[in-house]
Amino acid sequence: MNDTRTGDIRQALGEHDFFAAMDPRHLDTLAQMSRWSDHAAGSWLACAGDAPDSFHAIVRGRVGIEITATGRAPLVVATVHAGDVVGWSWFIGRQPWQFDVVALDDVRSIALDVNGVLDACDRSDDLRDEITTRLLRVVADRLRSARLQLVDLYGRAR
Amino acid sequence: MAALVEPVVGGIDPLTPVPHRVVAVDRETSDVVTLTLDPLSEVLVPALPGQFVMVWAFGVGEIPVSVSGVDDAGRFALTVRAVGPVSNAVVAARPGDTLGARGPYGTAWPIADAKDRDVLVVAGGLGLAPLRTAIDELGGGGPRRLTVVVGAREPDQVLFTADQRRWRDLGVDVQITVDAASWRWDGAVGTATDVVARLGAAHDIAFVCGPELMMTSAARAAIAQGTDPANVWVSLERNMHCGIAHCGRCQLGALLLCRDGAVVRWDRVVELLRERGR
Incomplete structure (x- = not known):
């Protein structure tokens, strides 16, 4: 379920951890291509293979990054919480969503239009650097977590 | 000639296991149980939070196990995962069986240092067992704020769920995370x-226990949040054997962890942990 209820998206962007301390001019630009997006618990924000139309800055609730494989129950491999973002594959060659993203609670996010953000980055190297640096931080954190999970820390020593 | 081994309180030889009867067996997960042991003769000195005992499965062998509960009558609890011959024998014990125990040994979590401070406890997997009595004490009052982060492989591998409910009722912020789960x-x-990185606030003191890789990562995250490395404490295991710093099998640098650990200050071991093969 999506809607575009009014709210001060510009202010919300400025208060979101992902956009913290970003140049106000960039926040003004990004606010123009942002909308509120609400998702009931159990609904999907995106499914693997979907075209990358938006990425989400989570404001309230949790979303799960879920992997579904034939013959296996869907598995949540990471939760993304308020203050974090979900969806970054779009930034690298407009790749489609890699995994399903399910709302685990009633979720409110700021949905940013991917094409709008990419066009704005084409017009501003500074904005591109900002977005790149912040997304790299997200990717690095997810990579660290994935590596630790891969080790099966809590399993039997090998 | 001086005795090789000094007697401990009560005159119990620290190298002689004291027989204990298993009076309760609580299955925590598919391969982890908590045994409650009752002394059959001498009563061991009550373990402080974080200390361990050497447990004998007669005819099989001996392993170090952290104490996960104590009472005033000399009973204590041990939470054990079946991973080898001795731990399999211990996990297989039934009420009425007899096990040996000697100790307690080693250092304890610095509970007194947590008074009126913001305290972070991070436990991974079976690492919650050595912290259980510490959280019980801390949850009873002392810290200004107590946050407990528990990591496990899957939801059904989370230990002490009843205790966690009790801790929450005491006002403790308990946050659980698992490596994978269903959407339920x-x-x-x-x-x-x-989870530690998301807390977004520095804690005055942190107690961390779990697999070494997890402890290293969580300790660094706590320090990145602003916790002084000198106030981060971890619990390290090596091949504890004698328990009294004589055999040297638990050596880590200049430390003999059965005496100088298991609970140690992070800044005193961080460089040792960076060396391969330690």
Whole structure:
């Protein structure tokens, strides 16, 4: 379920951890291509293979990054919480969503239009650097977590 | 000639196991049980939070196990995962069986240092066992704020769920995270480090226990949040054997962990942990 209820998206962007301390001019630009997006618990924000139309800055609730494989129950491999973002594959060659993203609670996010953000980055190297640096931080954190999970820390020593 | 071994309180030879009867067996997960032991003769000195005992499965062998509960009558609890011959024998014990125990040994969590401070406890997997009595003490009052982060592989591998409810009732902020789960899981999915990084506030003191890789990662996250490395404490295991710093099998640098650990200050071991093969 999506809607575009009014709210001060510009202010919300400025208060979101992902956009913290970003140049106000960039926040003004990004606010123009942002909308509120609400998702009931159990609904999907995106499914693997979907075209990358938006990425989400989570404001309230949790979303799960879920992997579904034939013959296996869907598995949540990471939760993304308020203050974090979900969806970054779009930034690298407009790749489609890699995994399903399910709302685990009633979720409110700021949905940013991917094409709008990419066009704005084409017009501003500074904005591109900002977005790149912040997304790299997200990717690095997810990579660290994935590596630790891969080790099966809590399993039997090998 | 001086005695090789000094007697401990009560005159119990620290190298002689004292027989204990298993009076309760609580299955925590598919391969982890908590045994309650009752002394049959001498009563061991009550273990402080974080200390361990050497447990004998007669005819099989001996292993170090952290004490996960104590009472005033000399009973104590041990939470054990079946991973080898001795631990399999211990986990297989039934009420009425007899096990040997000697100790307690080693250092304890610095509970007194937590008074009126913001305290972070991070436990991974079976690492919650050595912290259980510490959280019980801390949850009873002392810290200004107590946050407990628990990591496990899957939801059904989370230990002490009843205790966690009790801790929450005491006002403790308990956050659980698992490596993977179905969408029905109402906690977080990810590493304990992720949760620590999300807390967004520095804690005055941190107690961390779990697999070494997890402890290293979580300790660094706590320090990144602003906790002084000198106030981060971890619990390290090596091949504890004698328990009294004589055999040297638990050596880590200049430390003999059965005496100088298991609970040690992070800044005193961080460089040792960086060396391969330690």
